[in-house]
Amino acid sequence: MQKFFLQAVMASVLAMVSIHGAKAGEILPLAVDLQKTAATAKKHNVPVVIFYTATWCNYCKKLEENILHPLLQTTNIEEYAEFMQVIMDRPHWMMKDFHGNNIEMKTLAPSQGVKVAPTTMVYNSKGEQIAEPIIGLTLEEFYPGNLEKAINSGLKALGNPKQIDIYKMVEQSDVEYRQR
DSSP: OHHHHHHHHHHHHHHHOOOTTOOTTTSSOBOSBHHHHHHHHHHHTOOEEEEEEOTTOHHHHHIIIIIIHHHHHHSOGGGSOEEEEEETTOTTOEEEOTTSOEEEHHHHHHHTTOOSSSEEEEEOTTSOBOSOOEESOSOGGGHHHHHHHHHHHHHHHTTOOOOOOHHHHHHHHHHHHHHO
């Protein structure tokens, strides 16, 4: 039942948002300075969520276009975490890691043990993993629940009592949209 509810809600949210032809960094901000991102996360006592993607990965595109973009555009999910994207197969794209070191973006994923695109990982402001990763994208209907669980685990690890309810957020945004 929850699966069908989420499909219906996500379909209506998708009807509100159109992003055909989006490029890297247009949906999710690129992780160009994780040290700065971590400082913001620490200030708000929220985790850093990194989506490891690749340009060749169709599942990554589905994740971005069908799930993440609608969530970022229609909910307040950004109050619960700092979201960044690392593109695993872009040579010569430079970034700063959690410690302020200049590195090539493509080297971060292997250093974190990431082998599959997409992979979603949750970190504290020191760059330590604080929740189980979400590896791959099997059924799109399950991803929002998995993301909710990962963010809530991260919040709990940080001692933050906030808890996110993605299904409720999506439902609320759908109701608000229909009332317009």
